[in-house]
């Protein structure tokens with residue numbers, strides 16, 4: 001057998017040849033719309049900090065206060081003695097915000113999907129996923145051991161085929177098997193909105209459960225900025241609402257909102273919740289502040305500012321109504337498809353030279369040959385920064401879709 005280093009060197013060389021090698025680039029300062037990397041200040045067009053909360057003074061203050069009161073570490077898992085006040089406060093705030101009976105917080109969105117899906121489904125059960133769901137859902141599905149079916153991206157007709165198959169399986173073989181459909185509401189890599197009303201109608205027709213990951217939609221859509229389920233009036237009809245605390249909410253962690261019985265079950269059965277040290281109290285306190293702030297005039301104004309930026313990329317949307325959240329036709333994720341990996345990297349470097357940080361997104365984050373620039377805008381960008389991004393793209397002949 002080859003030595004470990006020999007083996008890994010060969011595999012890394014292979015990645016380099018395919019244009020897929022990646023390395024870490026530390027940001028020399030706080031997250032924001034201007035970041036300093038490799039000693040150079042650039043406009044950041046790649047973060048998920050859509051509302052500019054990651055370095056917001058109120059979140060910093062909430063984290064600092066929690067740090068002073070509760071220290072750094074949680075010291076234990078949630079079920080032993082790691083549940084500190086900021087966790088309980090955050091969970092109540094999330095349930096109130098989403099209008100659900102209850103909520104539970106995990107240390108990341110990844111852990112949320114992993115723990116939730118593996119707790120709810122067992123090997124005789126059936127999971128049906130949209131082709132483009134996030135890696136954490138794919139990994140959770142594999143780990144659950146449930147039988148897996150993938151429906152074509154945002155294609156309700158194909159979902160129906162899979163649901164019909166699942167019904168037949170239940171009739172023929174295992175009437176006790178559960179069926180759950182999982183989708184994102186706003187897809188993280190293509191910025192597309194799922195046809196949620198159709199998906200909900202289908203899962204109801206076939207008596208399946210539905211889990212919706214609102215990682216990128218929470219804080220942006222709907223009159224109360226709860227997410228796209230709110231914008232479409234579907235919240236009451238979805239069994240499992242998931243999201244993260246590290247995107248619009250500016251902190252870190254993930255959550256499930258739903259019925260009291262769902263949350264009670266997850267606390268008892270979700271392994272990534274049970275066997276993991278509780279989130280840092282400072283992180284949960286900051287997320288709690290973000291949940292409050294999203295519902296305040298600050299949240300509304302930031303949402304409005306983000307909307308004005310997005311209109312520049314996709315003009316001609318509905319009239320401006322500052323308090324109603326983004327219209328689903330506008331998303332803060334604007335993919336610019338390139339295709340070939342090497343070319344995407346090259347374009348990313350040219351943008352970098354022009355003072356814009358917008359790196360290539362490549363396999364395995366997206367399919368091979370579907371490399372892209374994933375442009376994201378933030379409420380914290382200034383008009384001038386948005387114009388600079390537009391100008392830099394135009395100068396490279398890249399018109400946003």
Ligand SMILES: *Cc1c(COP(=O)(O)O)cnc(C)c1O
Nearest residue numbers: 108109110134188215244246253
């Ligand atoms: C980012 C993301 C996650 C994972 O959340 P983390 O808190 O970053 O672990 C899950 N689902 C989707 C759709 C995401 O974009």
